[in-house]
Amino acid sequence: MTRWTPDPTFYPSPTQATTAPPEKLAYVAAFDRTATRPDAIAVLDTDPDSPDYGRVVGWTDLPYLGDELHHFGWNACSSALCPTAPHPHVERRYLIVPGLRSSRIHVLDTQPDPRQPKLVKVIGPEELAEKAGYSRPHTVHCGPDGIYLSALGGADGREGPGGIAVLDHTTFDVRGAWESDRGPQFLAYDVWWHLNHDVLVTSEWGTPSMIEDGIVGELLLGRKYGHAIHFWDLAKRRHVQRVDLGDQYQMPLELRPAHDPTKTYGFVGVVISVEDLSASVWLWHRDGDGPDAPWAVTRVIDIPAEPADPADLPDLLTPFGAVPPLVTDIDLSVDDRFLYVSCWGTGELRQYDVSDPFHPVLTGSVRLGGIVRRATHPAAPDQPLAGGPQMVEVSRDGRRVYVSNSLYGSWDDQFYPDGVGAWLAKLDVDPQAGGLTPDPRFFPHGDEFRGLRVHQTRLQGGDASSDSYCFP
Amino acid sequence: MTATTWLTLAALGAFHGLNPAMGWLLAVARGLQERDRWALLRALPPIAAGHLASVAVVATAVTVTRSVTASTALAVAGGVVLVGFGLWRLLSRRHFRWAGMRLSSAQLAGWSFLMSSAHGAGLMLLPVLVTAPAPTGPHAGHLAAAPVGALPGLAAAGVHTVAMFGTALVVAVLVYEVVGVGVLRRAWFNVDRLWAGVLVAAGLVTLIRA
Numbered sequence: 001m002t003r004w005t006p007d008p009t010f011y012p013s014p015t016q017a018t019t020a021p022p023e024k025l026a027y028v029a030a031f032d033r034t035a036t037r038p039d040a041i042a043v044l045d046t047d048p049d050s051p052d053y054g055r056v057v058g059w060t061d062l063p064y065l066g067d068e069l070h071h072f073g074w075n076a077c078s079s080a081l082c083p084t085a086p087h088p089h090v091e092r093r094y095l096i097v098p099g100l101r102s103s104r105i106h107v108l109d110t111q112p113d114p115r116q117p118k119l120v121k122v123i124g125p126e127e128l129a130e131k132a133g134y135s136r137p138h139t140v141h142c143g144p145d146g147i148y149l150s151a152l153g154g155a156d157g158r159e160g161p162g163g164i165a166v167l168d169h170t171t172f173d174v175r176g177a178w179e180s181d182r183g184p185q186f187l188a189y190d191v192w193w194h195l196n197h198d199v200l201v202t203s204e205w206g207t208p209s210m211i212e213d214g215i216v217g218e219l220l221l222g223r224k225y226g227h228a229i230h231f232w233d234l235a236k237r238r239h240v241q242r243v244d245l246g247d248q249y250q251m252p253l254e255l256r257p258a259h260d261p262t263k264t265y266g267f268v269g270v271v272i273s274v275e276d277l278s279a280s281v282w283l284w285h286r287d288g289d290g291p292d293a294p295w296a297v298t299r300v301i302d303i304p305a306e307p308a309d310p311a312d313l314p315d316l317l318t319p320f321g322a323v324p325p326l327v328t329d330i331d332l333s334v335d336d337r338f339l340y341v342s343c344w345g346t347g348e349l350r351q352y353d354v355s356d357p358f359h360p361v362l363t364g365s366v367r368l369g370g371i372v373r374r375a376t377h378p379a380a381p382d383q384p385l386a387g388g389p390q391m392v393e394v395s396r397d398g399r400r401v402y403v404s405n406s407l408y409g410s411w412d413d414q415f416y417p418d419g420v421g422a423w424l425a426k427l428d429v430d431p432q433a434g435g436l437t438p439d440p441r442f443f444p445h446g447d448e449f450r451g452l453r454v455h456q457t458r459l460q461g462g463d464a465s466s467d468s469y470c471f472p
Numbered sequence: 473m474t475a476t477t478w479l480t481l482a483a484l485g486a487f488h489g490l491n492p493a494m495g496w497l498l499a500v501a502r503g504l505q506e507r508d509r510w511a512l513l514r515a516l517p518p519i520a521a522g523h524l525a526s527v528a529v530v531a532t533a534v535t536v537t538r539s540v541t542a543s544t545a546l547a548v549a550g551g552v553v554l555v556g557f558g559l560w561r562l563l564s565r566r567h568f569r570w571a572g573m574r575l576s577s578a579q580l581a582g583w584s585f586l587m588s589s590a591h592g593a594g595l596m597l598l599p600v601l602v603t604a605p606a607p608t609g610p611h612a613g614h615l616a617a618a619p620v621g622a623l624p625g626l627a628a629a630g631v632h633t634v635a636m637f638g639t640a641l642v643v644a645v646l647v648y649e650v651v652g653v654g655v656l657r658r659a660w661f662n663v664d665r666l667w668a669g670v671l672v673a674a675g676l677v678t679l680i681r682a
Contacts, residue, residue, distance in 0.1 A: 086493050
C-alpha cells in the first residue's frame with residue numbers, strides 16, 4: 001500500500017519525532033510458557049481519557065503453539081525518509097513478530113482496526129533456514145533498504161553462527177543473510193546502526209543450546225556467553241572490528257545508539273559480571289577523530305549486587321548470598337537525554353541523565369518486584385510482585401515509560417521459581433527535571449493477560465527503540 | 473530542435489530536479505550531517521553528472537537512430553516502451569535499493585545515474601526528441617550530419633540537466649537554509665505516482681504524434 005503523502009508517523013529528525021502526539025495504543029508480545037496455548041499480541045489502551053485506560057482492549061491469538069514471542073517491530077519507520085533509498089509513502093502498518101523458540105515469523109496487519117491486528121502472513125522456520133541459514137529470530141529493525149532481523153542460531157540444528165537476515169520491504173519474504181564477511185563473529189543477539197555513518201553494531205548472547213533450557217551455570221562461570229560487540233560496514237556488509245568488554249562481563253545485550261544521526265556513540269547493557277555479580281552499562285564511541293577511527297568501549301555505569309539471605313534466593317543464587325541486578329534491557333529516549341536501565345534481578349528501573357554520555361547521572365529510580373524485594377505497585381499495594389522491570393519502552397516525547405516483567409521463559413523459571421506472573425507498568429517522567437513516578441491508573445496484570453507472560457511493548461506510531469533518523 | 477523543444481526539455485529538467493529522490497534531498501542530508509552548506513553544494517554537481525549520463529544514454533541513442541531510421545517506426549517503438557515502462561513504474565512495488573550514506577563524489581554520480589535510470593528519467597525525454605521535426609534539406613544545420621548524429625542528443629541532455637541542476641540547487645538551498653526538513657512530512661507527495669503517470673502520458677503523446 002502506498003500513500004499520496006508520507007506516513008504521518010515518519011519524522012525526518014529525532015528532534016521532530018519528540019513532538020509526536022502521545023500513543024493511544026500499545027502492542028505487547030505475550031507468550032504461553034507451557035506451549036499448550038497460542039502466544040498472542042495484546043493491545044493496551046494508553047489514552048488517559050479513555051474509559052478503558054490501562055486495560056487490555058484487543059487480543060490476537062497466533063495460529064501455532066510454542067513460538068515464545070519476544071521482540072518484534074514495524075515494517076516501516078522514519079528511516080523510509082532516508083535520502084539514498086527513499087520510500088516515504090509506505091505505511092507503518094504491519095508488525096513483524098518473530099517466535100524466538102519456533103523460528104516462525106508472523107506478520108500482523110494493524111489496519112483497519114488497530115485494536116484487532118490480523119495475521120496476514122507466516123514465514124516458516126524453513127524459509128529462514130533455507131534462504132538465510134539462520135534460526136531463533138530476535139530483533140526487528142526497519143532499514144532503508146529492507147527489514148533487518150537478527151537471529152541467534154544457525155539452521156538445520158547448527159548452533160551458529162547467528163547473524164542478520166534481510167526481509168523484503170513489501171512482501172516480507174526472506175531475501176537472505178545480510179553478512180558478506182562476518183570475520184570472527186559467531187554469537188549474535190541485537191542489531192542496530194548509525195545510518196549516516198554506514199555503521200552497524202551487533203551484540204552477543206549465546207547459542208540456542210546455551211539459552212533455551214535456562215542459563216547454564218558452568219558456561220556462565222566459564223565465561224562462555226557473549227562478551228564482545230561487533231562493528232560492521234553497513235554499506236559493504238563486512239565485519240570491521242570486534243571489541244571485547246573482557247570475559248567477566250557476560251552478555252552484552254541491548255544496543256541503544258544515539259538517535260542523533262550526526263553522533264557515533266551508543267550504550268550497551270551487560271547482564272552480569274562473574275567477578276562480583278554486578279551489572280554494567282557501557283558506552284561505545286570512536287577512539288579518536290575521523291570517520292575511520294577505531295571503536296572503543298568505556299564502562300560508564302556500574303550497578304552492584306545486593307546482599308541477601310541465601311534462604312530467600314533461588315537455587316541458582318544461594319551459593320552467592322546476593323541478588324545480581326541483571327541489567328537485561330536499556331532504552332535511550334529519542335532526545336538522547338535519558339537512559340533507562342532495567343535491573344530485572346533486584347526489581348528496579350533506573351533513569352540516568354546521559355547528556356554527557358561519558359558521565360551518566362542517576363536521576364530517578366522505581367522499585368517493582370525483584371527476586372528478594374518483591375516490591376509492590378501503588379495500584380495494588382498488598383500484592384507482592386514477581387519478576388522485575390525488564391523490557392522498557394519510552395514514548396517519543398519522553399514523558400511515558402512502559403515496563404513489562406518477563407525475561408525469557410526458562411530464565412524466568414530459574415530466577416523466579418515460584419512463578420513470574422505477568423504485569424506491565426507505566427511510569428510518568430518529567431522530561432525537564434527527570435524523575436520517575438508509577439501511574440496508579442495504569443497497571444494491567446494477572447488475568448488481564450489470560451495466563452500468558454508479557455515481553456516487549458511497542459507503541460502505536462513508533463517509540464524510542466523503533467525508528468532511525470537520517471536528518472539531525 | 474525548435475524553441476518549444478528546448479523549453480520542454482528544460483521543463484522536464486525542472487520536474488526531475490524537484491523530485492526529492494533524484495538527489496536534492498541527499499545533498500541536504502549531507503549538508504545537515506556535516507553542518508556545512510559547502511557539503512550540500514559539493515554534492516550537487518556529481519548528482520547532476522550522474523543524471524546527465526543517464527539521460528544522455530537515451531537521448532544519444534534516439535538522435536543517432538533518428539539519423540538513420542524512419543522516425544515513425546522509432547516513435548512507435550519509443551512510445552510503446554514508454555507506456556510499458558510507465559505502467560511498470562506505476563504498478564510495481566519495488567523501490568530503489570541502496571545501502572550507504574557515506575558516498576564519494578564518484579559514488580554520488582553512480583548513485584544518481586542508477587536512480588535516474590531506474591526511474592526512467594531519460595525515457596521521459598523520448599517524445600520530445602522523437603517527435604521533434606527531423607532536420608531536412610541543405611540548411612538542416614550541421615548537427616544532422618551522420619558522423620555527429622549524437623550531438624543533438626547530447627545537447628538536449630545538457631539543456632535538460634542544467635535545468636534539473638538549477639532546480640535541485642534552489643530547492644536544496646531553500647530547504648537547508650529556510651524551510652527545514654520538516655517540510656518533507658507535509659510536502660513530499662508521492663512523486664513516483666505522478667512520475668509514472670507522466671511517463672505513460674509521454675508515451676501516449678509519442679504514439680499519437682507518430
